[in-house]
Amino acid sequence: MAAARSGAAARAGYAWRHLYVYAYLALVDVVMGYHRDHGVADAVSWASLADLGRNLAIDRRMHREGWPVMQGWLTLHARGAIYELGRLQYHRGGTAIDLHIPESGPMTPEAVTASLDEARAFFPRHFPDERYADFACGSWLLDPQLREYLPEDSNIVRFQQRFELEPYEEPQWLDADVEVMRFVFRTLTAPLDQLPRRTTLQRAIVDHLKAGRHWQIRRGHLPI
Incomplete structure (x- = not known):
């Protein structure tokens, strides 16, 4: 009986954590209506809203x-x-996109x-x-320290150069x-020695942290 109660509590906990999913789905028609009022194509709307599945x-x-x-x-x-427009997502509403x-x-x-x-x-x-006059990005991907590890023609470095x-x-x-x-290894708790080292980026992240150094979140601007 105790085990059954424990299992039920765990399932309830998972449902509570994901209550936002039900709220999101309940608002899909409202968001689609807002998009249509602004002339946004359904293909863009669905590509943008599909981020729910990606995040789950x-x-x-x-x-x-x-x-x-x-x-x-x-x-x-x-x-x-x-x-979501092609490869990137855009967040409107501030002083920059x-x-x-x-x-x-x-x-x-x-x-x-x-x-x-x-x-x-x-x-x-x-x-x-x-x-809007600028695009803006705040991310660890803009950390100049990555250039110590990645080649100049890597996608990340070429993104930084913009x-x-x-x-x-x-x-x-x-x-x-x-x-x-979170973004490179999709974990918050795994020890560094247990992380994969298959790519240049993965090796860079682990070696940097093992050396006692820290990454930075940098913010940059790109004229529209």
């Missing part, structure tokens, strides 16, 4: 370590703030350029009352080392 798959891979961040992130989609890099394949220069060009046409067309970095300020709400672990 990541949550499973992370053994449910990632859900607190994911539920906050997905509220942006439900508010009509996130649009923020770029995000979903887990959806190689970040080749050609794919990034095509996405940026699409975004340059998309936002004036569908949100003409909003004015941006003018702001002076570094340590964020108060994010630990860059944790974020790197």
Whole structure:
């Protein structure tokens, strides 16, 4: 009986953690209506909203370590703030359009350029009352320390070269080392010695941390 109660409690816990999924799904029709009011094609809407499935798959891979961040992130989609245009996602509503890099394949220069060009046409067309001068990105992917490990022609370094970095300020709400672990290895707790070293990036992350060094989240701007 005690084991049954324990199992039921665990299942209830999983359901509670993922309550945001039900809220998200309940708002899909509302978000689609908002998109249509702004002339956004259904293909863009569905590509943007499909980020729910991508994040749930990541949550499973992370053994449910990632859900607190994911539920906050997905509220942006439900508010009509996130649009996936090709390789990148775009977050409107601030002084600049923020770029995000979903887990959806190689970040080749050609794919990034095509996405940026699409975004340059998309936002004036569908949100003409909003004015933006820059794209912005805040990410560990913009950390210049990566150039110590990655070749100049790597996709990450070529992505970095598009941006003018702001002076570094340590964020108060994010630990860059944790974020790197989250995005590169999809874990928050695995010991460094147990992490895979299959790619140049994976080896760079582990060797950097083993040396007692730390990664940085950097913010940069790219003119629209």
